Amino acid sequence: MGTLKVVVLYDRWEEPEDAAAASTDKAPLTRTLDKKEVEDEVAETLGKLGHDATLHVLDGSVKSLNAIAKTECDLFVNLVESFGGNDTADYCIAAYLELLNKRYTGSGSRGLLYCQDKAVAKKILEFHGIHTPVFASSYRGRLDFSHNLEFPVIVKPAREDGSIGIEFNAVVSSIRELMERIDWLHANFDSPVLIEEYVEGREMYVGVIGNENPEALPVIELDLSKLPEGTPRIAGAEVKWGKGTRAYRDTKSAVAEGLPDDVVATLQQTAVGVYQALELRDYGRIDMRLRPDGRVAVIEANPNPWLASKAEFAMAARKSGRNYTQLIEEIVDLALGRYA
Template identity: 60%
Template sequence: MHDREEIFEALTKLGHEPSYYVLDGRNQTLVALAKCGADLIVNLTESYAGDDKMDKNIAAYLELIHIPYTGGGPHALLLAQDKSIAKKIFDFHKIKTPDFATSYKGRTDHSHDIEFPLIVKPVSEDGSIGIDNGSVVDSVKELMERIHYIHEEFDSPALIEEYIEGREIYASILGNDNPEVLPLIELDLSKLPKGTPRIAGQDVKFDHDTEAYKVTKSAPVEDLDEEIAKKLRDTALAAYRALKLRDYGRIDMRLNKKGEVYVIEANPNPWLSSQAEFAMAAKKAGYSYTDLIDKIIELARARSI
């Protein structure tokens, strides 16, 4: 079942009268959306007319026409989507993030002094798009080849950042004025085939038939001492606030063997499937799936009063 169907079912249980509105940029447009009569929109959009960089514009439009909606506003969606901007903001707020550079067709926009190994990915894609076993590079030759691949395949600047070996930890956050960091979730990458980088590429996250997908799983973290767990929670909360996320969001981090926490990226409006990490964290915190959707609705409504 898709997350939209699960959310529809939860809203019905809560006494609402939900309906679907699918924006396609052609037959169902923003103009028609303004006339849909909704009291509140659960914003699950990830793209508009096939362009996944336009989700921020939909949020901005909903604000212009004064229809309340769930999740990140245009600022949060813009700041989180451009990973280089997000990382500069993290640096400003003293939130540890891997050193990085950005490059686009021979032009370097920003560069720290970075050292191999490096991971190279599109600067603005989400959902692990553009990330696979070839993303981690150990030489100048591999780096140049991967940068060229990103430019040609995605017509996007390449984000080149130091690869942090460590545990992949997700912090789901719920709330606005006093946001709650839900129990931490780990994506266990330890069973990936020998010789492959420990990264959450597309095969790990979405390709159900791959060995990588079958041997990786997410689960609540149970073996962290409280000091490290607090550092993870505090770091995530700082990143959530720095990028102006609201209602709900997920911060992806790496924890290395020294106990250092690095923010990899921030995710406004993360996937709300009952099987996904956000709902998993909410369940561990005592929220049923219906409770979780109710809470997100409540948070969005409170902002519009």
């Protein structure tokens, strides 16, 4: 392929100072504070591939949106996860690119929308016979949907990611803790709340790449066994963002070891099934839990997962024999193939 003009699209948003000061909790309410510079890494790699790559930041301003409309390029690499601090806007950006007839990498607005709301995604998975923990969802005190639930449950915002709003006390075992947690979420997030069966088990991530014949990558495990005594084994905000804490330091992702072949096959088939059911494109990562009885429970699907070379997706790609440059090249080719 010849030289392409590629624009790497990413988002940055500084929380206004008064809002930051008003937040009393240590865990961030939006997750822009600590982002690694994945966009630089991707742009650099596109350069190595002989493309002409530039960066474009969406900073929450209309000006930054207008500039996209005026940009002529062969492809946007879409790394956008939010707009103006709004984590639910990812699908709007994709839809905007679609309206403008721009070519871009990753999932389309529909796939992003399905995964955006975990309750919606779980309902679709259930239709496809894919096992996901039973749940209830409630918005501002109104019950939207409910299975029969038993404690312990995990309480989380239905429309966030990066473990925003999921701290260790998200796992509750009593009515009182449950009510307190729902109250806290309603006070801090304008999002329905998901109350979900807490699934005991190993935490497994399976990357999927491709469109016609999506390929599941080797299984990655996040080892949560070394979390401090008394804390639930979850990849909460402390684990993902709590730099300097034990929870952060003692949890590491690595290629899963010692899994029987049939378990690997189940995890991989489940991941591909989820990827297709939720209309993911080009690349995605499915988060699952492996129950002690061997059953696989799907926790969530991540379209356009974090593409840093040190992140789980690239780690799995490497294990499958793709170095980082090859991975980026493949994603570009998959996207362009759609518009051929």
